[in-house]
Amino acid sequence: MDAAHHDSPAEPALRGFSLLRDRVPTDMAARVASRFAGTVQDQRDDAVATGRGLPERAVETLLMERADRDRLRAAFDRSPFLTVELGEGADEAAAPLDDWSGAPAADDPGLPGFYLSLTTGTAYGLQCPVLVCDELVRRGVLEPQRRSNVELCLHEAVANAIVHGNLGLSSAVKGEPGGYRRFSEMMRDRLGDPAVTRRRLDIFCRWNGRCIAIAVVDQGGGFDTALAPATTGNKARSGRGFVFMRTLASRVTVTDGGRCTVLQFDR
Template sequence: MDAALSESPAEPAFRAFSVLRDRVPVDMAARVFARFDGTGIEGDAAAEPVEPPRPAVDAQVMERADRERLRAAFDRNPFLTVELGEGADDCAALLDDWSGASAADDPRAPGFYLSLTTGTAYGLHCPVLVCDELVRRGALDPQRRSNIELCLHEAVANAIVHGNLGLSSAVKGEPGGYRRFSEMMRDRLGDPVATRRRLDIFCRWSGRSIAIAVVDQGGGFDAGLAPATTGNKARSGRGFVFMRTLAARVTVTDGGRCTVLQFDR
């Protein structure tokens, strides 16, 4: 394991990305930088940059995330907040492509990127944390938060349950199917292959809109089959209906692994 990541009592729980810079593959650092610019600071897009591009993005990297660590990491205003996850996959996680979300039209638009393992994201209520952070950074009017949080919650739930855990809701419609669904959920949450898959949430905003991309590493799905409406007795399928009702725009890309929600500010 990378010595820079090893636990020691004297070290903080998370470290600046610059500590890891030499260990991050050059092509990945270049890809992240090219797509996101990495500054997280709104600038004048028409102006010539006065400084050459920086070699790395501002980031907080932690081995294990929880609510308090994430809030503390966000307080440092990083662009990337990444949970590496426990075990031998740490180095592999660094090689993962965090940039699965579509790049914004304006690469200098402010934003932040949160990457968690599924095992952590499940039960963490990360949409609450992300909306807290959007409010804290002045991107989201608290009065408009409720609908955005519900949409983000639905996208995250889909990414975790149907994406990374690979569960179908179809069983819920069968007699006693809710018990079977609970068993399947427990099984998958005990499977380290599934719980180490990443859930990435990428937020960007401009003066007019907020875009939030939710990216999973599951098997994807045919977005054309997601219901635009659903019968009021259906036991599943409402998540997309909520998103399409409340968001200004919902776009599904990457074979169903990336859902981009767009809202007017």
């Protein structure tokens, strides 16, 4: 996350904020609140969807058991700092210990931003880069005419995090004869494994007057960052995602052994 914070001084204190309890078991909400030094508010589901009856300043965190496009748009409309999909089985004893938290990333309360944490099962096919870019435009951070390039870069980082990170699939398979069929089958297998689809995909956006930084974090096995291609042969079946990112973003930094990609765009 270093690259995402290079413009701001380090702040050791966590940001204190309120939690909106949305169909989250009481004990879990309490543990989350404790973790973030926040407070818990009960809120009826329909109020979350419509935004009715919410104290505007209190809603900086939204938790939901299951995310979809409409629920995420409704959540973003509340301008929370942290939006977390807890995922199915959220009331199991182990779930609160899942490492979904944005705590390490939320160490600078001075910079505006937002943090979205989804399960892989939801993120796959959700086109969350579209939602995130919509939100950046809505908050006046991203100019509409620059949106297309930012969205492509974010899409590539998210695709890498899902496919190569959390699903643990290597593109090398595609290079074999008929490999795309095998790749497709492997992807379907992994998407059917709850242990895999529970892995988290986190997208953390922060900005200041000069720069937008978007970190994409997965929980996969990482990769040798020295192998991330700056260029690729034009007949290669993979590797273009990093080329797109390096071409279109102002800076691309890969940290945490390949589990975190930080895209920066000068404003």
